[in-house]
Amino acid sequence: xxxxxxLRKSFGPVQALDGADIHVxxxxxxxxxxxxxxxxxxxxxxxMGILSPDEGEVRVCGGDPADPEVRRLLGLxxxxxxxxxxxxxxxxxxxxxxxxxxGGRRLKERVRAALELAGLEERSKDLVSTxxxxxxxxxxxxxxxxxxxxxxxxxxPTQGVDxxxxxxxxxxxxxxxxxxxxxxxxxxxxxxAERLCDRxxxxxxxxxxxxGTLREILEGHGGKALVRVExxxxxxxxxLTRDPLAQVLRLAREGKEILGxxxxxxxxxxxxxDLTGRRLRDE
Amino acid sequence: xxxxxxxxLKDLRILSRDKSGLxxxxxxxxxxxxxxxxxxxxxxxxxxxxxxxxxxxARTPRSRRMVKKLASSQALEVREMNLEEARLAxxxxxxxxxxxxxxxxxxxxxxxxxxxxxxxxxxxMDPSRGAERGYVQGILMExxxxxxxxxxxxxxxxxxxxxxxxxxxxxxxxxxxLQKAILxxxxxxxxxxxxxxxxxxYEKGSMKGPTLKLVEAARKGxxxxxxxxxxxxxxxxxxxxxxxxxxxxxIVRERRQGTLLRLRAAPLGLARILLGKGLAxxxxxxxxxxxxxxxxxxxLGVRWGNPALLLAGVAATxxxxxxxxxxxxxxxxxxxxxxxxxxxVLLVMAMVGGGMVPLVAMPAWMRALGDASPVKWGILALxxxxxxxxxxxxxxLPLLVLAGSGTIFFLAGSLLLAARKDRLGTT
Numbered sequence: 001x002x003x004x005x006x007l008r009k010s011f012g013p014v015q016a017l018d019g020a021d022i023h024v025x026x027x028x029x030x031x032x033x034x035x036x037x038x039x040x041x042x043x044x045x046x047x048m049g050i051l052s053p054d055e056g057e058v059r060v061c062g063g064d065p066a067d068p069e070v071r072r073l074l075g076l077x078x079x080x081x082x083x084x085x086x087x088x089x090x091x092x093x094x095x096x097x098x099x100x101x102x103g104g105r106r107l108k109e110r111v112r113a114a115l116e117l118a119g120l121e122e123r124s125k126d127l128v129s130t131x132x133x134x135x136x137x138x139x140x141x142x143x144x145x146x147x148x149x150x151x152x153x154x155x156x157p158t159q160g161v162d163x164x165x166x167x168x169x170x171x172x173x174x175x176x177x178x179x180x181x182x183x184x185x186x187x188x189x190x191x192x193a194e195r196l197c198d199r200x201x202x203x204x205x206x207x208x209x210x211x212g213t214l215r216e217i218l219e220g221h222g223g224k225a226l227v228r229v230e231x232x233x234x235x236x237x238x239x240l241t242r243d244p245l246a247q248v249l250r251l252a253r254e255g256k257e258i259l260g261x262x263x264x265x266x267x268x269x270x271x272x273x274d275l276t277g278r279r280l281r282d283e
Numbered sequence: 284x285x286x287x288x289x290x291x292l293k294d295l296r297i298l299s300r301d302k303s304g305l306x307x308x309x310x311x312x313x314x315x316x317x318x319x320x321x322x323x324x325x326x327x328x329x330x331x332x333x334x335x336x337x338x339x340x341a342r343t344p345r346s347r348r349m350v351k352k353l354a355s356s357q358a359l360e361v362r363e364m365n366l367e368e369a370r371l372a373x374x375x376x377x378x379x380x381x382x383x384x385x386x387x388x389x390x391x392x393x394x395x396x397x398x399x400x401x402x403x404x405x406x407x408m409d410p411s412r413g414a415e416r417g418y419v420q421g422i423l424m425e426x427x428x429x430x431x432x433x434x435x436x437x438x439x440x441x442x443x444x445x446x447x448x449x450x451x452x453x454x455x456x457x458x459x460x461l462q463k464a465i466l467x468x469x470x471x472x473x474x475x476x477x478x479x480x481x482x483x484x485y486e487k488g489s490m491k492g493p494t495l496k497l498v499e500a501a502r503k504g505x506x507x508x509x510x511x512x513x514x515x516x517x518x519x520x521x522x523x524x525x526x527x528x529x530x531x532x533x534i535v536r537e538r539r540q541g542t543l544l545r546l547r548a549a550p551l552g553l554a555r556i557l558l559g560k561g562l563a564x565x566x567x568x569x570x571x572x573x574x575x576x577x578x579x580x581x582x583l584g585v586r587w588g589n590p591a592l593l594l595a596g597v598a599a600t601x602x603x604x605x606x607x608x609x610x611x612x613x614x615x616x617x618x619x620x621x622x623x624x625x626x627x628v629l630l631v632m633a634m635v636g637g638g639m640v641p642l643v644a645m646p647a648w649m650r651a652l653g654d655a656s657p658v659k660w661g662i663l664a665l666x667x668x669x670x671x672x673x674x675x676x677x678x679x680l681p682l683l684v685l686a687g688s689g690t691i692f693f694l695a696g697s698l699l700l701a702a703r704k705d706r707l708g709t710t
Contacts, residue, residue, distance in 0.1 A: 050547050068550035076548040080541030086297045098289040099549045143545070 001026040001151055001182040002047060007056035009042055009206075016042040017053070018206035024199070029173065029183040031197030033190065033268060035278075039206040040186040041079060044153045047184065048076055061150055072101060075149030079156045081136040082143075085129035089120050089139055092128060093146055100147035110146050117172055118142035134165025141169060151182045158192060170196060190268035202272060209275045214268075221274045222266025232257035286551055290559025291566055294533060298567055301529070308525035308571050313578065316511060316518030320583070323510035332360040333415055336369035336381040345389030345430060349404075352426040353382065359422060373409050380419050381407040438477040445474050508586065508670070513641070515579045516665035520600065520638050520658050522571035524629045527604040528622070530564040531611035535621040557697050560612075561605045568601035588669045592678055596664035599682045603657045603689035609696025613703070632656045660684045 002024035009017040017039045024030040032040050045051040047058060049065030063070040083092050093111045102110055115121045118138035128136060141157055154173070158166045173196055177183060187193055193200050194214060201211040210217055225244040229251055230236045241247040244263045251258065273279055298304050337353060339346050354361040362378070369381035383405035404423060408416050434441055449470050452463060537543040546556050576593070579585035587593050611628060615621030633639055635649060636658025642650055653659040664681040667673030 045544075048548050050544065068552065071548070071550035074548070076545065078541045078544050078548075080544070082541030082545040084293070084297060084542060085540075086300045087293070091296070095289060095293045096545065096549070099286050099546065099551055101286075101550065103285070 001061060002030075002184065003057075003059040004043075004047060005057050007043065007046055007058070008054045009039075009046060009051065010054060016206055017046070017056075019056075020203070020206060020208050022047070022201065022208065022211075024182060024184060026182050027177070027180050028198040029177050029185055029196050031193035031200040032184060032186040032203055033188065033193050033200060033272070034186075034203035035188055038188075038203045040203060041155055042206075043203070044076070044155050044184065044186060048074060048153055072147070073150045075144040075147065075152045077141045077144035077152070077154050077157050079159065081133075081140045083128045083136060083139060086127065088125050088127055089115065089118075089131070090124040092139065093143055096143045097146050102147060110148070114142035114146045117145065117175075119168055132162075132165075133160050134162045137161045138165055138168060138172075141172060145172075145176060145181075149181065151184070152176060154183060154185045156187055157185070158187070158189070190272075193268060200268065202268070202275060204272075204276055210271070217268070217271055218266050221271040222268075223270055223274055225266060226264040227251075228262040228264070229258060230260040232259050286549075287555055287559050287562060290546075290551075290556065291563040294530065294560065294563035295567055297533070298529060298563075304525075304529045308522050308529060308567065309574065311525065312518040312522035312571070312575060315521050316514040316575070316579070319517075320509070320511040320514040323513065332356075332358055333380070333419065334360040334362065334378045335419065336372055336378050337361050337363050338366045338369050338381055338383040339363065340366070340386045341384045341388035341390065343389030346384040348430050348433070349384060349426055352429055353422065356422055356426070358418070370407065373407060376409060376411075379409050379412045379415055381405075382419070382423065383407070438480065442474060442477045445470060445477065449474070509584065511579060511583045511585050512670045513666070515575060515583075515585050516662050516669060517638055519572045519575050519597070519665055520633070520636075520661045522575055523568040523600055523604045523661070524633060524638070524658070526564055526568040526571060526601075527608040527611060528625045528629055530560060530567070530605075531608045531614075531625050532618055532621055534560060534612035535615060535618050539618065553701055554697070557609065557700060561609060561693060564605040564608045565601050568604060569597055572597040572601065586669060588672065590668075592673060592675065593665065593668035595682055596661070596668050596678070599664060599685035599689070600657075600661035603661065603685040603692070606689035606692030606694075606696065607657065609700065610692050611696075613696065613699050632658045635659075637662055657685060657688055660688075 002022060004020065004022040007017045007020040007022075008015075020039065020043060022030075022032075022043065032043065034040050042051065046053050046056075047060060047065060049058075049060075049067070049071060052066075058065060061070055061073045065071065065074060084095070087095065090111060093114050094107060097107045097110055112121075115124050118135075118141065120135060120139060120142070123131070123135065128139065131139070137157060137160075141154070144152060144154070157173075158169055161169065170192075173183060173185070185193070185197060197214070199211070199213055200217060202209045202217070210221060212220070224240040224242050227239045227241060227244050227247045228236060229239075234256060239247050244265065248261060248263070251261070269279065298308070335353075337350050339350050350361070350363065353359055364372070366381070366383060369378070369383070372378040373381055385403060385405065388402045388404065404427075406416075406419060406423065408419070449467065452458070452466050452470065455463065458466070534543070537546070543556075547553065576585070576587065576597075580587060611625045612621070614624040614628070633656075635652045636642075636656030637645070637653055638658045642653055642659065645653070660681040664678060664685060667678045667681065
């Protein structure tokens with residue numbers, strides 16, 4: 001659904017993308033992870049056809065994303081809550097629907113559906129300026145899916161959002177995925193990628209460091225799991241192992257009285273640490 | 284076309300909810316027109332004549348005649364009072380000048396004294412009204428010579444005065460004999476002239492000096508009927524400047540809040556997004572101009588002159604400043620810096636283009652500079668339709684200048700925006 005090869009893009013002296021390759025099959029949620037400044041937003045803007053790459057090729061839905069006919073198949077929820085604060089929720093959606101080519105009864109239906117998706121039916125006639133951050137984020141996402149795009153780009157859609165709105169956004173994304181929408185999701189929250197994404201690419205300094213399913217990446221770069229055990233009559237011990245279940249069984253067979261067991265599996269955070277020597281959130 | 288209209292209508296809806304924006308595009312121009320219209324029309328005064336105090340300490344027939352003549356002048360608004368009151372009123376700026384006829388004015392009707400420099404008249408001026416000094420002096424001298432002319436129109440009275448003068452010269456012992464003889468010969472000739480001349484001949488004008496004929500530069504019947512016909516075209520320009528500034532800033536705001544990115548992600552193309560902004564600015568500018576014109580016509584009786592020409596003037600001016608708006612949207616990165624820079628450019632244009640001070644009040648070099656300001660051509664196009672009585676041929680120059688410069692501004696702004704498209708939609 002999305003094919004990009006050898007993407008390079010610089011802004012003056014800053015090399016934002018340095019030969020990134022991305023392949024996203026149809027109907028999956030693809031996570032693009034990386035710290036701030038890794039090149040995620042630039043990648044999305046190139047894949048949307050908003051920016052032209054200095055080098056490289058992009059095909060989305062089988063065509064050039066700068067082509068208006070291809071653009072109609074794409075949706076974007078930008079990192080900023082890109083809404084008109086002086087307009088109501090309904091007016092915002094109606095406007096974004098019209099510029100996507102919707103009109104008449106279809107527009108009305110889609111606006112109603114989008115408001116329902118965002119859980120904002122009762123606030124539809126309120127100005128966006130009166131909304132909380134979470135409500136704006138939900139509306140931001142609703143505006144992106146109004147025209148039922150085949151490919152949806154979500155650029156850090158949960159940034160600065162309360163847990164309730166975050167869960168609502170996750171539910172929406174799952175629903176869209178079930179409906180067959182291909183989603184490219186950028187975040188620097190590992191747990192979000194683990195929860196939502198079928199495939200993940202980790203990005204840093206404009207390059208894709210690793211790409212695959214979660215299992216593949218964790219197995220390849222996650223390192224060993226940590227097993228911590230607390231005994232009744234001995235000091236606690238920690239074990240690093242690739243097979244935590246086997247380690248726990250071995251400990252049980254020792255016959256010592258165990259008060260507690262704690263298993264820490266490798267996650268994407270440790271993958272990033274393994275690949276770059278830095279922690280994601282340190283950036 | 285639907286998407287283009289949607290873009291424009293969205294901006295107009297946002298403008299209609301922006302109180303500070305509405306103030307600058309509608310209320311401020313209206314206040315401007317009303318305030319300066321009231322000032323120029325001399326509201327609160329019986330006329331727009333210069334208010335002066337006359338202090339007649341002489342109370343002689345001649346001084347009374349002078350006061351009467353000054354009071355009959357349309358150029359002065361005369362108020363009689365004593366010297367203290369007059370000085371106080373001028374110092375406080377309530378009156379522009381005082382004219383004092385001293386006690387001895389007109390008492391000694393000696394011909395010699397009057398021929399030898401005349402009586403003294405005191406003119407006291409407000410120092411800030413230097414430009415009007417010559418104006419009042421001229422009116423005073425006109426009244427003085429008018430009173431002398433009237434003396435000659437009553438030969439009997441003049442001959443009585445002359446007889447007294449001849450008697451005085453004859454008795455004068457200090458005068459050299461030759462000078463006395465010359466003077467008596469002259470006075471005798473004058474007496475004979477006054478005895479024999481026919482005033483009717485002079486009244487017919489054969490021996491009168493040149494008469495001054497005042498002609499209006501505007502076409503016959505085509506002149507501003509009220510000062511509001513002058514101030515409303517300028518106020519429309521202020522409304523259009525407000526629209527240009529508001530929409531230029533809206534591009535910067537859209538860039539900051541990310542909505543420009545969302546527009547760019549839609550299947551519109553950058554050209555259509557920019558055209559939509561331009562269209563919104565054009566429609567808002569035209570609507571503001573028409574609202575001001577409707578108000579001016581309904582409430583203040585401002586004529587529309589040639590309505591078709593007026594609409595063409597409004598359209599050309601709105602088009603020109605919609606193009607300029609595109610360029611102005613590039614001048615700052617943040618809303619604050621863009622607002623400052625935008626208004627700085629527009630204020631200079633208004634200043635040199637006659638939007639603040641009428642062009643006629645400017646020095647020649649500044650008037651020449653005004654040719655470079657679209658504000659000047661906008662005002663000229665609107666005034667041409669409202670009261671200057673322009674034909675289409677005469678209006679062609681300002682209309683073409685506005686349309687041409689609007690096209691250049693729009694193309695330059697769009698090209699520069701397109702050249703920076705990588706930065707459009709990024710914060």
